[in-house]
Amino acid sequence: MNRDVPAAKLAARPDATSEPRLNEFSLVVATVNGSGSQTSNMAIMRALFRMGIPVSGKNLFPSNIQGLPTWFTIRASARSRLARHAQAEVLVGMNPETFLEDVANVPPGGVCFYADHFAQGLDRTDITYYPMPVQELVRQANPPKELREYIANMVYVGVVAQLLGIELEAVRQALMTHFRGKAKAVESNMSMVEAAAQWAHDHLQKRDPFRADRAAMTEDKILVDGNTAAALGAIYGGVSFAAWYPITPASSLAEALQEYLPELRRDSQTGKATYAVVQAEDEMAALGMAVGAGWMGARAMTSTSGPGISLMAEFAGLAFFAEVPVVIWDVQRLGPSTGLPTRTSQGDLLFVRFMGHGDTKHVILLPGSPTECFEFGWRAFDIAERLQGPVFVLSDLDIGMNLWMTDPFRYPETPMDRGKVLTAADLDRLGSFGRYADVDGDGIPYRTLPGTEHPLAAYLARGSGHDEQANYTERPEAWERNMLRLWRKTETARQYVPEAIVDRADGADIGLIYFGSVDLPLQEARQVLAEDGTATSSLRLRAIPFGDEVGDFIRAHAEIYVVEMNTDGQLRQLLQIEFPVEAARLRSLRKNDGLPLTASWIADGVRRKERG
Helix, strand or coil: CCCCCCCHHCCCCCCCCCCCCEEEEEEEEEEEEEHHHHHHHHHHHHHHHHHCCEEEEECCCCCCCCCCCCEEEEEEEECCCCEECCCCEEEEEEECCCCHHHHCCCCCCCCCECCCCCCCCCCCCCCCEECCHHHHHHHHHCCCCCHHHHHHHHHHHHHHHHHHCCHHHHHHHHHHHHCCCCCCHHHHHHHHHHHHHHHHHHHCCCCCECCCCCCCCCCCCEEHHHHHHHHHHHHHCCCCCCECCCCCCCCHHHHHHHHHHHHHHHHHCCCCCCEEEEEECCCCHHHHHHHHHCCCCCCEEEEEEEHHHHHHHHHHHHHHHCCEEEEEEEECCEECCCCCCCCCCCCHHHHHHHCCCCCCCEECCCCCCCCHHHHHHHHHHHHHHHHEEEEEEEEEHHHCCCCCCCECCCCCCCCHHHHHHHHHHHHHCCCCCCCCCCCCCCCCCCCCCCCCCCCCCCCCCCCCCCCCCEEEEEEEHHHHHHHHHHHHHHHHHHHHHCEEECCCCCCCCCCEEEEEHHHHHHHHHHHHHHCCCCCCCEECCCECCCHHHHHHHHHHHHEEEEEEECCCCCCHHHHHHHHHHHHHEEEECCCCCCCCCEHHHHHHHHHHHHHH
């Protein structure tokens, strides 16, 4: 125990007679980047999940390699309210540089676990302090020098587990998952967890209301990050070519492809890979390679984030105009420019929708969970090949890099949709072929794949002016016919993209429109508002262009709020373009500080605007 604080003063803290908080708390671990705390944090989070308690985790980390402050927040909620909480009731203070600020952020009635060599910040009388003899327990364990810092983090796992009631066997199983069954690594960490838990049992008396207790609320759920889910979805969707260039927060998507493709995509007869993953020299080259592969008939993709998207504009325009199917994942981060690479945002929506000069409009999918990242991972290929053009999938750092409790993945129930592809037999039957002719009136032409053995099959895919037969032309009427056909195709796209998710509340005059990772805080905010007597309906967009259900929803509500994580209200602007008659009624609730939204911010924003 810290000797600078009298024992009597530490004892005069809140005690266990407070109202119990069973399976309902937020815990933040304040450490330093590069200290190995991620293993410890994952052990706590996964242990809670294994105990059947709904849980979420948010990692706030700097963009440098090592040395700056890091905060990892775990929220446990028997009510399945898993959005980021504005204030964490439980603090694990391991960083002396931020400890005073971290303690100040603990709400009254909260808890502070702290390394017992800290000398300041121990004077609040409205929270409970628990010292942790980190240095002494590490000295007693005497791990190898290179592992001391990593093993030290296991001290707080043990102490927190003992005081909050987290089962040590669940911690062990969590470490087994993290270390992939490597017994030596598990035991070296688990021995410190057990020693710390025993110390806490012998020396600390519980004086706070927070406790974890085994439940049965996670049996049909999984813990997974969105980037891994997206990679698995792409694999199950038949990806055969991926090009990428490293960039936070999208790198782990391509890395997941490299991890799982060798296991899942080899020829059963020869054992050879049926895919190629290429690390390009930059993002422009990555999309260029993917466009070339898509033209060849491969299911091709790339993944990147904001700065990479900026570099891809030229090839995206080529794929749009030459009508080449390709999938681009944009795991959004805070911009403009380099911005904050390790903070989340939804700031790429407008740019991606109209990315490229001229009258370019791209199809965008908007996953709201890792489960949808998996689904859109394969569905994006179907849509790209059906529409013959780029399909962008806009995730964000929160979904992409954080573990989410989500529904298990479902294997695609329908065969791949390769779209309007003509075979040699088709060409024999038809007797002619115009690559850019609108035969069916839906704006989508027919295509052939390179290697089709027929004299009519060949054509030149052009980014310059072309007519229905893919011949170069500068005739004004040919240009206009082609652009009008492309416009018809963008309208046709509405029938192929995922519909919005609508939840109407009886008697609700207020409608909330949003997309992506805003889902968790917004649905929690609706519950909070309902408890106050304010009914709200919600519409979560899952794709652009919008379907008819969006206009119906807007017209059905007297007040419409568009909730998003960017500075310009980009989704609101797109809705105003689409629904000009309703434009003045679309009110904006937007925040763009790099952090996931909280339910309290959304609920307060609605209340404030309703008061006028």
